[in-house]
Amino acid sequence: MDYNTHTQADQQKMLKTIGVSSLKDLFIDIPDKYKLKKMLDLPPALSEQEISEFVTALSKKNHLPKMILTGAGAYHHYIPAVVGHVISRSEFYTAYTPYQAEISQGILQAIYEYQTMIANLTGMQVANASMYDGASSMAEAAVLCVKTSRRNKIIMAKSIHPEYRETVKTYVETHHCDVVEIGFSQTGQFNVSEIEKALDENTAAVLVQSPNFFGVIENIASIEKMVHEKGVSLIVGFTEATSLGILKPAGEMGADLVVGEGQSFGIPLSYGGPYLGILASTDKFLRKIPGRLSGATLDKEGKRGFILTLQAREQHIRRELATSNICSNEALCMLAAAVYLVSLGKNLKPLAELNLHKAHYLQKRLSELKGWELVFKGPYYNEFVMRCPDAKAVNQALEKHDIQGGYEIGKVYPELKNCLLLCATEMLKKEDIEYVVDVIKKI
Amino acid sequence: MPNELIFEKSRPGRKASSIPACDVPVVNLKEAIGDHLMRKDVPLPEVAEVDLIRHYVNLSRKNFGVDIGFYPLGSCTMKYNPKINEDMSRLPGFTGLHPYVSEKWAQGNLQLMYELEQSLCEIFGMAQFTLQPAAGAHGELTGVMVMRKYFEMKGEKRTKMLIPDAAHGTNPASSALCGFEAVTVRSNAEGGVDIDHLRELMTEEVVGLMLTNPNTLGLFERNIEAVAKIIHDKGGLLYCDGANSNAYMGITRPGDLGFDVIQLNLHKTFSTPHGCGGPGSGPVGVHKKLVDYLPIPRIIKKGDVFSMDYNYPHSIGRVKAFYGNFNVMVKAYTYIRALGAEGLKSATENAVLNANYIRVKLEPYYDLPYKRICMHECVFSGSRQVNESGVHTLDIAKRLLDYGFHPPTIYFPLIVSEAIMIEPTETESLETLDAFCEVMIKIAKEAKEDPELLHNAPLTTPVRRLDDVMAARQPNVRWTKE
Structure with a gap:
């Protein structure tokens, strides 16, 4: 199966027009010694039916559990039907980046609306058109602060998602930047006094996440003043975007940059990608933030239209002086998120509340079990950490009952041995929760 | 068509969704x-x-x-x-x-990723690929980080990266x-790397050369062997920007040509859609001496089990x-x-055939700065139109919109003034190419006869030129x- 269109007669006609006698003549610039002498060693070509059968069988080699109790940066939510219908419009999914504004008004307006919704939800003045994912968004925000402040130290809470912290470290390493990690207290929140101690005139940014990796909601306001007094930028991240439906926007608590993962907004789990990097900032960073921005303007007849703007920030204009090298982003995921947010509207709040109620009920029922206790006392949204007698045994038992258990958090935080990071979203019913408790009881 | 914003359509109390009733005891939120x-x-x-x-x-x-329609x-x-692919x-x-499902429940995914890596290794002649980067520029950054790590492990301090003047903006930005x-290497008169300049710049302070091959003029680097030797003789690494891989699949392999690192754009070469700008996928392939530095995790196969x-x-x-970006990998x-x-x-052959066909058909009407057989794309200049009638490449592009075609890339590469960069791809028919060429010829004529028409274009789009x-x-x- 291939997707070529030419008949042999077409090819001959075209070769004649070009003035060569064979297809081979078109490759004369490639030195003969480097031309492949045989066909590539790949599996044989398949018909569409065979591919469909083969790839479908491959998808069935996976197993979809009937229940998922893991969040940890990727969340199982219901996706309204409208999302799939809109992003399946091939006017959207087969288009390129909207460089030609006159025939890209559809996506440019959708980006502008998305930017508005994200800015409003995060309490910031500006949001860009998307980054690769939450982790790289956080990393680019850190690099932005390091580059613009000319300071070379960042302070990062250990309660941030471990893979986000790894990504930040990979990105800032090239800037000879010191990374100071801050521990957490018994509430599961960052240690304020440690941040205070670490802050100095050489600090470019403080990075925190709320809800953090433990699901605990941080008290951002408690560090805002000390951070800004030292001229340091405050970067606030999140991995569970639906929490924005209930939590106070980071922008109202003094964040300079808000970065997060938008997967919860209508994007399937898909084994970790593609997801949606959210990046929002105060006006101060408007001309410096990475990524595309759609701006409103007027056409020559005075009609409102939208265009990619402030491109002087970007790599194709600024080249080595650009603050970021990002070019392609996650536009179609952004579109999914925009449709999701319009669909949810004011319902984002009751949805978030539902998540919170389910998680608190799961936590309450598990706390009734012998040897189980909630580890952190801080307020939480839809995820929480529990200590139990044997985390591995619990997950194995759940797996036998077709349930993906909690995230074994001791793998990355040795001090949290035999602890599970558990998540409950609106997808979990009361009877599911009771079933989980029953399975664990029988261990 | 009206262009009311969704916010302007909003009316208090309307709803487009419903939330299930809460079936567990509620907690006091405060x-x-x-x-x-x-x-x-x-x-x-x-x-x-x-x-x-x-x-x-x-x-x-x-x-x-x-x-x-046609999107060259x-x-x-x-x-x-x-x-x-979509289905x-x-x-x-x-x-x-x-993503954190146990590996035994993800064997299908892991097999798919493993086999995709294997196929890419074969197609590009590299020892190992990582599929982690989310886009081409992300892959570039990853590839350059790998190069940096290589020298760090060797204990060598190298500070410069050579980049041809025709390169994509992402190359200097990634470096x-x-x-x-980023140190710029000049192009020579035939559109390739200026070998003497390269030799002059290549020292033991230089990490390597980021070369797009074929380059952004759509031309294959004829002196690739000499280029590779100059870089390798000084201990440097040769990086291939794989954005233009549609020009040589099955004909030659970057690994065989001496490239040590390559990033691909699955959303270009391997037919995954661009989604208005993403998601893409930017796998990075490396020579065996660089395998240890690739990102983690990596997928391995033991017996029939993947992990x-x-x-x-x-x-x-x-x-x-x-x-x-797993979902993109499935499509590729x-x-x-x-x-x-x-x-x-045959995709490669037809892509190159189509580009050369357009090159020959339009050469009488537009300046062709490099008169050579091209690979998957050809680059014209609108200079003749500027000189003859004050019509710029932007005007030509905007006029194409009125005829229902997406314009080519314009004003890139930077080394061609008023550049018009046309990449037809292999999936376009002879009729489509002819129709496009006819319109381009018509526009060249319009430029002479009625330049104002072009300055005012487009006339038929939802909005006119934007400020x-x-x-x-x-x-x-x-x-x-x-």
């Missing part, structure tokens, strides 16, 4: 979270479902995609996106899997993000959370399985109620 941590209002529009659908469907009608955007490889990527067994000084391996102490680390995998070796080769100066001087990137 006690559970605290008033000081809660938001007051959710600032989102309120519309009915039918409003939502009409809003976005009408927006889609103001957008141009490959499924609507140079360097972007806007080939047709086969529909079976396969949306199979529930793929979309429903959590700079890795702390390297993730994190144990690579010299790895650069991670460039994003989880494992890459499906494409490779559909085409096989013969299909990939980009105003957009940048008074940025309005967020709607506020007046």
Whole structure:
């Protein structure tokens, strides 16, 4: 199966027009010694039916559990039907980046609306058109602060998602930047006094996440003043975007940059990608933030239209002086998120509340079990950490009952041995929760 | 068509969704979270479902995609996106899997990723690929980080990266993000790397050369052997920007040509759609001496079992959370399985055939700065039109919109003034190419006879030319109620 269109007669006609006698003549610039002498060693070509059968069988080699109790940066939510219908419009999914504004008004307006919704939800003045994912968004925000402040130290809470912290470290390493990690207290929140101690005139940014990796909601306001007094930028991240439906926007608590993962907004789990990097900032960073921005303007007849703007920030204009090298982003995921947010509207709040109620009920029922206790006392949204007698045994038992258990958090935080990071979203019913408790009881 | 914003359509009390009833005891939110941590209002529009659908469907009608028409955007490889790819990527067994699911429940995914890596190794002649980077530029950054790590492990301090003047802007930006000084290498009269200049610049302070091959002029680097030797003789590494891989699949392999690192753009070469700018996927392939530095985790196969391996102490680390844009990988995998070796080769041959056909058909009407057989794309200059009638490349591009074609890439590469960069791809028919060429010829004629027509184009699009100066001087990137 291939997707070529030419008949042999077409090819001959075209070769004649070009003035060569064979297809081979078109490759004369490639030195003969480097031309492949045989066909590539790949599996044989398949018909569409065979591919469909083969790839479908491959998808069935996976197993979809009937229940998922893991969040940890990727969340199982219901996706309204409208999302799939809109992003399946091939006017959207087969288009390129909207460089030609006159025939890209559809996506440019959708980006502008998305930017508005994200800015409003995060309490910031500006949001860009998307980054690769939450982790790289956080990393680019850190690099932005390091580059613009000319300071070379960042302070990062250990309660941030471990893979986000790894990504930040990979990105800032090239800037000879010191990374100071801050521990957490018994509430599961960052240690304020440690941040205070670490802050100095050489600090470019403080990075925190709320809800953090433990699901605990941080008290951002408690560090805002000390951070800004030292001229340091405050970067606030999140991995569970639906929490924005209930939590106070980071922008109202003094964040300079808000970065997060938008997967919860209508994007399937898909084994970790593609997801949606959210990046929002105060006006101060408007001309410096990475990524595309759609701006409103007027056409020559005075009609409102939208265009990619402030491109002087970007790599194709600024080249080595650009603050970021990002070019392609996650536009179609952004579109999914925009449709999701319009669909949810004011319902984002009751949805978030539902998540919170389910998680608190799961936590309450598990706390009734012998040897189980909630580890952190801080307020939480839809995820929480529990200590139990044997985390591995619990997950194995759940797996036998077709349930993906909690995230074994001791793998990355040795001090949290035999602890599970558990998540409950609106997808979990009361009877599911009771079933989980029953399975664990029988261990 | 009206262009009301979704916010302007909002009416208090309308809803486009419903939330299930709560079946568990509710907690007191103020006690559970605290008033000081809660938001007051959710600032989102309120519309009915039918409003939502009409809003976005009408927006889609103001957008141009490959499924609507010819999209010869140079360097972007806007080939047709086969529909079976989409269907396969949306199979529930793929979309429903959590990234932290146990490996035994993800064997299908791991096998697909492993086999995709193997296929890419074969097609490009590299020892190992990582699929983690989310896009081409992300892959570039990863590739340059790998190069940086290689020298760090050797204990060599190298500070400069050589980049040809024809390169994509992402190349110098990626180098700079890795702390390297980008040094420009000149092109020679025939559009290749100026070998003497390269020799002069290549020292033991230089990490290597980031070369796009074929380059952004659509020309294959004839002196590739000499280029590779100059770089390698000084201990440097040769990086291949693989954005233009549609020009040689099945004909030659970057690994055989002496490249040590390559980043691909699955959303260009391997037919996965661009989605208005993403998601893409930017796998990075390396020579065996660089394998240890690739990001973690890596996929390994033991017997018939696939798993993730994190144990690579010299790895650069991670460039994003989880494992890459899996859904995009499914599409590329499906494409490779559909085409096989013969299909990939014939895709390349037809892509190159199409580009040369356009080159020859339009040469009498537009300046062709480099008169050579091209690869998958050809680059013209609008200089003749500027000199003869004051019509610029931008005007030509905008006029194409009136005739229903997406314009080529314009004003790039930077070394060609008034550049018009045309990449037809292999999936376009002779009739489409002829229709496009006829329109380009007609526009060349219009430029002579009625330049004002072109200055005013487009005339038929949902909006006319937009004021980009105003957009940048008074940025309005967020709607506020007046």
